[in-house]
Amino acid sequence: MELSVERERCQGAGMCALTAPEVFDQDETDGRVVLLEPRPPHELHGAAREAAGLCPAGALTITEPDGRRAPFRRE
Secondary structure (H helix, E strand, C coil), rough: CCCEECCCCCCCHHHHHHHHCCCCCECCCCEEEEEECCCCCCHHHHHHHHHHHHHHCCEEEEEECCCCEEEECCC
């Protein structure tokens, strides 16, 4: 699993940092997402997926090892 974020899309809700604090944080200046672990260990995959699903801005994307991408867009 590889994660990517679109900081310009982030609304600063903080759901990612609350759900998976080992993977995501929030910038102290603007409150937007900071990606701590672009390739989190297997034991953090569930929390990372949950955090991506909870993001109200759809700012998080998961790329699976087989190349499938799972953007969590709520448009």
